[in-house]
Amino acid sequence: MRNPPLRSAIWWIVESNVMTQTRESLGIMDGNAPVCDFSTKSERGLYLSKGLALVVLVIFALALVATAFLVYNFAACPRTDQLANATKLELLAGNSCGGPKLSVIPLTTEQTNSVVPVAGSTTYRTPVTSTPIGESEEQNLTVTNVRLPGNVRPEKYYLKLTPYIFEGNFTFDGEISIVIVAEFDTKTITFHGVDLTFHSIDVTRKETGKAIEVTNRTEDPVRQFHILRLAESLLLGERYVLNISYTGVLNDNLHGFYRSSYEEKNVTRGYIISEHFDKLDVLRHARFNLMRTCLRRWIAVTQFQATDARRAFPCWDEPALKARFTISLARPKTMTSISNMNAPGPPRQHETIPDYEWDEYAESLPMSTYLVAFAVTDFGRSADGNFAVWARREALPSAAYALEIGPKILRFLEDYYKIKFPLPKIDMIALPDFKAGAMENWGLLTFREIAMLYDPAVSPTTAKARVASVVAHEIAHQWFGNLVTPAWWSDIWLNEGFASYVEYVAVDAVEKSWKLMEVFVLNEIQSVFKLDALASSHQISVEVGNPEEIxxxxxxxxxxxGSAILRMMNHFLTDEVFNAGITDYLNARKYGAAEQRDLWSALTTASRNHFAFDVDVGVVMDSWTLQTGFPVLTVIRDYKANVVHFEQIRQIPPDNRQIMGQHV
Structure with a gap:
């Protein structure tokens, strides 16, 4: 049917989001568009002469040759983000497929119009020269030591981000001011940064505002370092401010500050056609047709564990280097944002973008960079006091169970740790695209949809138990992992093992009929026995260097x-001693970092104070954390000789003994 003449008709398009709670609401985003085909079709035949068929075959062959040519010339090139603008691709300018590596980058002083200076900051622009690193030096770089040098440490971050969540421009502008403290006299500042285009960098002394000249900036891409060399030394104990404006890309790799999307499947559009120009007449006499359509919604979220905060902002991206964060997020007025802390005031109009406004969040407690989180979405929200859940609007009803059990687990763990939850709120958000099962960002817990959403009409009971366990696991981290953090990734088992054990304890206390502590033996201990007996197993505490190994x-x-040996320790120390030691450990190390020996020391002291176990807990537990596998003890009693023989070996399945070089 042909469209009516434009001069005699008006098309009005009415969109409505139908918020119906159907069984489709829980469906995790599967990327399948609803069927929206209302056309009628009839069978028709197509007849080709021999000559025409020959022409078609020739065209097809030419198309194949052209396709092969394109693949040959472009398939080997690095993957680029076609939905982002040219900001990221500028780094590859001048070479079509890789090109020379860039080790030393001259610092430019240009500042884009879309970057807004941090309010109240004083900027000093210093021209910078650079000296290239020799090719042989670059080739000799190793990754055996990726730790920051420790000459300075961050104290506070003031971060402002403006994400552009639009097809064709998935980028973000950032400005950051970092208060740093010199640990000793030094002329260099080394920090992390990946996939960020710097526009300006300056350093000032915090007390006086005096500019410190930056002579050059060297990039170490292997270690993901940026090294600033200064004209004068930073002095021991003095505070300085590092100001950087930059641009990044909202990638689609599910790490750093990335973009995600979902299809809103229950959107209807009405098309109204009329010969009248008067709106009332149109509504009164119109011919109204409905067509079901699918709208793609874009959001921007974060996942920083273990080493991806450096993809969103320049930082000291190691877990022990805790600092306070003050975050401001710009967003479209039609969307909302959330972060680790609460936003104490109303949104503020963006200075240069009319359709944007700022959400300004309160200063955080000291925390590691990998626990920083923020999201800009159009999700719905449901709350119970200071506890809230976020999800796609049509899926929000399925977050009801998470909202029900979350506050109960929080109250139980406050009593279990004997320490009140230190933040003013907790948000939990279900994301359509998320790499991990869930993430314990302090005050902003992020989940895969399947790990947080439960619809009793369509979900099995096991899905309900999974939601409860994952929610408990992430809330357990708010103390063990967030309040006190492992100093380095070698002791990540302290984080994950403890949370994996306490999730069973917490859910068992809240959902008593499930008897989860009995299920623990089957789910955790028995399955670990099988894995830990393999030649491919490893010790719990593992030294890591390269970020790729983490x-x-x-x-x-x-x-x-990790959870199994903590349960074992709980049993031989008793609940009273174990819980007292955990509380002492958290209070002694809160807002700081720790190693496993710090936990052993706290438990040893608690055990001796309660006259329960006068042995160094570290001596007992190191044999479990620093060795691979588990032992099998064989006892043989010789009644005639009145002798008992003890033999202890590592348990290895028969088909693995030859691999391990063990013969029994």
Whole structure:
């Protein structure tokens, strides 16, 4: 049917979001669009002559050749983000497929119009020269030591971000001011940064505002370092401010500050056609047609564990280097944002973008960079006091159970740790695209939808138990992992093992009929026995250097075996001693970092104070955390000789003994 003439008709399009609670609401985003085809079709035939068929075959062959040519020339090039603007691609300018590596980058003083200076900051622009690193020096770089040098440490971050969540421009502008303290006299500042385009960098002395000249900036891409060399020394104990304006990309790799999307499947559009120009007549006499359509909604969220905060802002991206964060997020007025802390005031109009406004969040408690989180979405919200859940609007009813059990678990763990939850609120958000099962960001817990949403009409009971366990796991981290953080990733098992154990304790206390502590033996201990007996197993506490190695230790050994040996320790120390030691450990190390020996020391002291176990807990537990596998004890009694023989070996399945070089 042809469209009516434009001069005699008006098309009005009416959109409505139908918030119906159907069984489709829980459906995790599967990317399948609803069927929206209302056309009628009839069978028709197509007849080709031999000559025409030959022409078609020739065209097809030419198309194949052209496709092969394109693949040959472009397939080997690095993958680029076609939905982002040219900001990121500028780094690759001048070479079509890789090109020379850039080790030393001249610092420019240009500042884009879309970057708004931090309010109240004083900027000093210093021209910077650079000296290239020799090719041989670059090739000799190793990754055996990726730790920051420790000459300065961060104290406070003031971060302002403006994300552009639009197809064709998935980028963000950032400005950051970092208060740093010199640990000793030094002429260099080294920090992390990945996939960020710097526009300006300056350093000032905090007390006087005096500018410190930056002579050059060197990039160490292997370690993901940026090294600033200064014209004069930073002095021991003095505070300085590092100001950086930059641009980044909202990537689609599910780490750093990334973009995600979902399809809103219950949107209807009405098309109204009329020969009248008067709106009332149109509504009164119109011919109204409904068509079901699918709208793609874009959001921007974060996932920083273990080493991806550096993709969102320049920082000292190591867990022991805690600092306070003051975050401001710009967003479209049609969306909302959330972060670790609460926003004490109303939104403020953006200075340069009319359709944007600022959400300004309260200063955080000292925390690690990997626990920083923020999100800009159009999600719905449901709350119970200071506890709130966020999800796609049509899926929000399925977050009811998480909102029900979350506050109960929070209250139980406050009593279990004997320490009140230190933040003013907790938000939990269900994301359509999320790499991990869930993440314990302090005050802003992020989940895969399947780990947080439960619809009793369509979900099995096991899904309900999974939601309860994952929620309990992440809330347990708010103390053990967030309040006190492992100093380095080698002791990540302290985080994950403890949370994996306490999730069972907490859910067992809240949902008593499930008897989860009995299920623990089957789910954790028995499954870990199978894995830890393999030649491919590893010790719980693993030394890691390269950031790429860190993700590999987030496995069943860290989670399952870690939780199993903590349960074992709880049993031989008793609940009273174990809980007292945990509370002493958290109070002694809160807002700081710790190693496993600090936990052993606290438990040893608690045990001796309660006259329960006069042995160094570290001596007992190191044999479990620093060795691979578990022992099998064989006892043989010789009644005639009145002798008992004891033999202890590592348990290894028969088919693995030859691999391990063990013969029994």
């Amino acid at each position: 993700g590999a230790i987030f496995d069943k050994i860290s989670y399952g075996k």
